[in-house]
Amino acid sequence: MAAHADTSHGGRLYWGTWLTLLALTLVMIVLDGLSMPRSIFLSVVLSAMLVKATLIGAHFMHLRFERLSLAAMVVVGLLVTGLVLFVLIVPDAIRIRAMVP
C-alpha cells in the first residue's frame, strides 16, 4: 500500500506479471503429465493457482496499490466464504460417498 492507484506502475510490472503467470501455467501443465504422488501434485498446483490469483489481483487489478481496507474487503470476503463452504461441504460429501453402495 505504498502508493495510490493513480501512480504509474509501468509496463515492466505488467510484463513481469504476465511472464510469471505463463510460467506457472506451463509448470502446472507439465506436472499434470508427470507421474507423482497425488498429494504433492495437489499441493503444488493449488499453490500455483493461489499465486496466480494473487498476482492478477495485486498487479493487474492494482489491489496492491489501493488502500488496505479495500484489499481486505475483497480478499477476506471471498476467501472466508470459500473456506466456510469447503469446511461445510467436504466432510458431508465424503460421508455421502461412503453411504452410496
Next chain:
Amino acid sequence: MAVAAQQAGERWHGGTCPFDLGWRKLMMWIFIITDGLLFVGFLGGYGYARTMSRQWPDQSSVFNLQYIAVMTFVLISSSLTMANAVEAAKRAPRSAALRWLLLTVAGGLGFLGMQAYEWAHMIGEGARLNGNPWGDPLFTSYFFLLTGFHGTHVLLGGIILATTTIRWAKGLASREGVELAGLYWHFVDLVWVFLFTLFYLV
C-alpha cells in the same frame, strides 16, 4: 445530547473515505465481490459433486489440455493488454490506449471462439447437460454450467470493452471508464485461473 451530536459528526458521510475511491470504482469493486461470491458458490457445488462422486472422469482423457493451455494463454495475454490500456489511458496519447484496447477485444473474441469450438467438440463427443459417455453425468453438467457462466462473463466483458473502445476512439470515454472496464476484464481472467485449475487440471 452533546455526545450524540459528536458521534453523528464522526460518522462517514460519503466522499472518498475509507477506501479512497470514487463511487464508480467502489461500486465496481462491490459488484466484483458479489459476482466472485457467485463463482465461489458454483465451485463449492462442483466440489461437493466431485467429492461424493465415484465415477468422476479423468479430465486428461476427456480434454485436450494443450488446447486449454492456449485458451489460458490468450486470456492471460488479454489481461496484459488491458492493463497496458489502462496505463496508456492515464498517461499516453489516446491512440496508444486505443491500440491496447483493440488487442484486448481481439483476445476476448479469440477466447470465445476457442471456447465455442471446445463446446462443439464436446457436444459432438456426446457431452450433454444431463449425461456423458465418460462417467458421472454431473461432470458435464458442471462443465457446461461453469464454463458457460464464465463464457457469458467473457461475452459481456467483450461487449463492454468494444463499447469502451468505440467511445474512447470518439473521445467520449473517460480514463476511469477504461479502468473500470479493465477491472471487470481482469476479474474474468481471475475466475478462469480457478476454473482452469479446479476443473480441468485437478
